[in-house]
Amino acid sequence: MATAAPPVQKTTIPFWRDTRILAILFQVLFVVLVVGVLWFFYTTMMAGLRQANLLPSFAFLSQPASFSIGESVIAYDPSNTYGYALLIGVLNTIRVAIAGVILATIIGIILGISRLSENWLLRNVATVYVEIVRNVPLLLQLFMWLALTQTFPRQQDSISIFGLIYLHNRGVTMAWPETGSDFGAWVPWLWLGLLAGIAFYVVRRIQFARRDRPGVAMPQAFLLAGAIVTIGYLFVGLTNGEWPLSLSIPELQRFNFVGGIGLTPGFAALLAGLVIYTSVFIGEIVRSGIQAVNKGQREAARALGLTPGQTLRLVIFPQALRIMIPPMTSQYLNLTKNSSLAVAVGYPDLFSIAGTTLNQTGQTVPVIMMVMAAYLTVSLVTSLFMNWYNKRIQLVER
């Protein structure tokens, strides 16, 4: 009798009261809205650009750039293309980012450990340092570093350190190894050393694995590789009478130092600024990582008779590392992205060169898109690597 009623009632629920349908509907609506807004921006932009006869095009990339760049990792000439100039910019950004990440990590770890030191002076100096540096905007710090480079003496009156390093207001010039004409003869030795080192390492690891005992193979491998390379160096040098690598000592010519390697004030200021600024944040991450390790671990290590140094190095730090890696990744990304402030101190990074490019060509939209894509790529690669490393050092549950 009343058996037919319930199913009828069920089917009469209108769709606007059916949560399952509504959930899908809202999502569709949201997507339509987002796409619509973006489409509106896109069409507005294109209309505006068309009106100004500025339609985006990538044709400029193959045109000669005809501006010069102060420093580059690989050879560059104003007759090279805009595309190549932008590549120089990418390389310059990567150069300062890699140097910055390495230095910031080293200083950051020292800083983090100092903050937890039992030495009153060290601990408080580190605290004051952290509080000052992290509360001053980076751009301001960069200007300060640049101004500092200008207070150094002129090149003629450089501060000389044993005649190998010269400090002056155009940066730092220092002696640097230089490849001689016999460098080619030495190259096979380098490969031999590398292969021997790797082979030794692999064999030792297999031996350890068979015996199921822990062991250290890396230092010996390095020693072996180093020995082979040194023997090769001596061999080539003694048989040919000329060393494959020699030290190039900088000499002051009419305007600039010739020989050695130089760091420009822009690079020095940018690197110093980025390293000092980021190291403070890394220091805090290190400190929190160490403090997050259960204090029982420290007590147990001390009870086993490990020195404080050993406790830190062998027990605490490896565990703290697992906690530190994810926030560390974002600091590395920050450093890379902050390097775009280079334009303020006259270092030709990607952003600076892109600025010149868009200024000379008027192709604002394509250039900015390329810059965004470049930073995104660098960031994603960094992040992928750090995630891989993070996974590798995770605790393996047995």
Next chain:
Amino acid sequence: MKRQLLIVLVGALAMILAACGGQTPQAPASPAPADTSAPAAPADTAAPTATEAPPATTAPPAGGETQQPTAGGRIQTILTRGELICGVNQVLPGFGNVDSAGEFSGFDVDFCRAVAAALFDDPTAVQFRPLTAQERFTAVQTGEVDVLIRNTTWTLTRDGSVGLDFGPVTFYDGQGMMVRIDSGIETLEDMEGATICVQSGTTTELNLADNFRAIGVNFTPQVFEDADQTAAAYDAGQCDGFTTDKSGLVSYQTKLAVPADHKILDVTMSKEPLAPSVLQGDAQWADAINWIVLATIQAEEFGITSENIGDFLSSDNPDIRRFLGVEGELGQGIGLPNDFAARIISNVGNYEEIYNQNLGPETPFNLPRGQNALYTDGGLLYSPPFR
């Protein structure tokens, strides 16, 4: 997937552009102002509107979303807004400089005032937007400034693919090189291996590379975005040479720690005709800027100054009567009031007055007129007839 990402990126970019361009509040389309020369409400919805206009009355919603400003779009926008937005330099004494009281002064700045005078009969109805060399074109492209008068060199690329339209040359300049006297540099050939300070985003940067490439001399550029920083780096001795337009060098030399230690080499590395520019695609506005600049030159040729303009207003010479708008309808054709030339001269002055006030013998720069004299005096300034 890639396509979607692209659209998202472009969208984000558009937002950025919109944010940059839209510093003026986007009030609802305002009613036609009291100014009788404004026939209709602006059709351009993107136009910033006057904040002082009461939004109460028959605010006509701009129905057709026409992005294309019809002829006179920009002029209409400016009239509705009630002031001109002019992109200028703020760190180049003599051309565009801001003093400690926040007052702008200089040769380029006075041309901004001339434009404001022509439009509003009020040289103060102008808002100065200080721009670096790097920012300036984007500011024009996005419509942030109505006109760019910022010692900008007229080049084909900028006229074409950068999307600008240039007015007549206001100042004929050339690129020079400043060095320390004790460096012993006499010519560019002496500069092998030297470091040279230059500002980014300028024609100077390109000319420098071209010139040294041509003579086969190697150099290291030290590029800064900010002009003051460039000069400061040179002053500190981080560079052996400092290059920019010669007028700029004269101006910066006064700012150096010991100006007498430096000299400007005789060589001129390029032609640098400095001209005002507007966004491509608005012919009427470009015409207006054209003839506003030419009016200052024509006024000098006629000998009309801000002091004696009263005498000329009653002149019998039909050329002068037309020029000053006493008779005829010259201004109308380019979207300006008929007496625009008279407004410019009485409020700001003719070319000579503008020049002398900012760069002439009574200023620290004391730049000779040279190429910037009237054609009748052997210079290059020549105005087509006003008829």
